[in-house]
Amino acid sequence: NAGVTQTPKFQVLKTGQSMTLQCAQDMNHEYMSWYRQDPGMGLRLIHYSVGAGITDQGEVPNGYNVSRSTTEDFPLRLLSAAPSQTSVYFCASRMRSEGTEAFFGQGTRLTVV
Amino acid sequence: DAKTTQPPSMDCAEGRAANLPCNHSTISGNEYVYWYRQIHSQGPQYIIHGLKNNETNEMASLIITEDRKSSTLILPHATLRDTAVYYCIVRGYGGATNKLIFGTGTLLAVQP
Numbered sequence: 001n002a003g004v005t006q007t008p009k010f011q012v013l014k015t016g017q018s019m020t021l022q023c024a025q026d027m028n029h030e031y032m033s034w035y036r037q038d039p040g041m042g043l044r045l046i047h048y049s050v051g052a053g054i055t056d057q058g059e060v061p062n063g064y065n066v067s068r069s070t071t072e073d074f075p076l077r078l079l080s081a082a083p084s085q086t087s088v089y090f091c092a093s094r095m096r097s098e099g100t101e102a103f104f105g106q107g108t109r110l111t112v113v
Numbered sequence: 114d115a116k117t118t119q120p121p122s123m124d125c126a127e128g129r130a131a132n133l134p135c136n137h138s139t140i141s142g143n144e145y146v147y148w149y150r151q152i153h154s155q156g157p158q159y160i161i162h163g164l165k166n167n168e169t170n171e172m173a174s175l176i177i178t179e180d181r182k183s184s185t186l187i188l189p190h191a192t193l194r195d196t197a198v199y200y201c202i203v204r205g206y207g208g209a210t211n212k213l214i215f216g217t218g219t220l221l222a223v224q225p
Contacts, residue, residue: 035215042218043157045212048212092213101162104158107154
C-alpha cells in the first residue's frame with residue numbers, strides 16, 4: 001500500500017548542480033503533478049501531467065523539467081540549482097475521473113547552498 | 114479556477130466542533146469545492162469535496178451555501194491531532210484540471 005513515494009527525503013545541493021527528484025505511484029493514476037512549498041506559504045504548482053507522454057507547465061515552471069515516460073513515474077529535474085529553489089517539494093497523483101481526491105507524497109526537502 | 118478566501122488562523126477547544134469558513138464568490142457552475150489539510154509540513158491530506166449538496170464522511174462535513182459562494186468545513190469533535198493548516202480549493206473539471214491551486218489556508222489550533 002505504497003501510494004505516492006518520493007525520493008530522496010532530504011537533499012543538499014551546491015549552486016549550479018543538477019539533480020532529479022523521483023516520484024512514483026502504484027495506483028495507476030493518470031494525473032501527476034509537482035508542487036513546491038516555501039516556508040509559511042501554500043503549495044505552488046510547478047509542472048503536471050495528464051498521462052504518459054503529456055506534460056504541461058504550472059504556476060512556477062522556470063528552472064525545472066519534467067517527463068512522463070510511464071504512468072507510474074514522474075521525475076522532476078533541476079537543471080542548474082539555485083538558492084531560490086530551496087524548498088519542500090511534493091508530488092501528487094489522482095485518477096482521471098472528476099471529483100476525485102489527490103494523493104500526496106511525504107515531500108523532498110531540498111537545500112541549495 | 115475560482116479563488117478562495119480563508120481566515121489565516123482559528124482556535125478551537127478540544128472536543129468542540131471546529132467550523133472553518135471559505136469564501137469562493139467567483140465560483141462557476143462546474144467547479145467543485147475541495148478541502149485538504151496539512152499537518153506539520155507533511156504532504157497534504159484530502160478531507161472532503163462537494164459540488165452543490167452538503168457532504169459528510171468519516172472525517173468531516175461540508176456545508177455549501179445555496180448560491181455556492183461560500184462553504185464551511187465542520188470537524189464535529191476536534192482533537193489535538195486536528196491541528197493543521199486547512200486549505201479550501203475550488204477546481205473545475207474537464208481538460209487538464211489536475212490544477213489544485215493552493216492558497217495560504219487557515220491554521221487551526223486545537224487547544225486542550
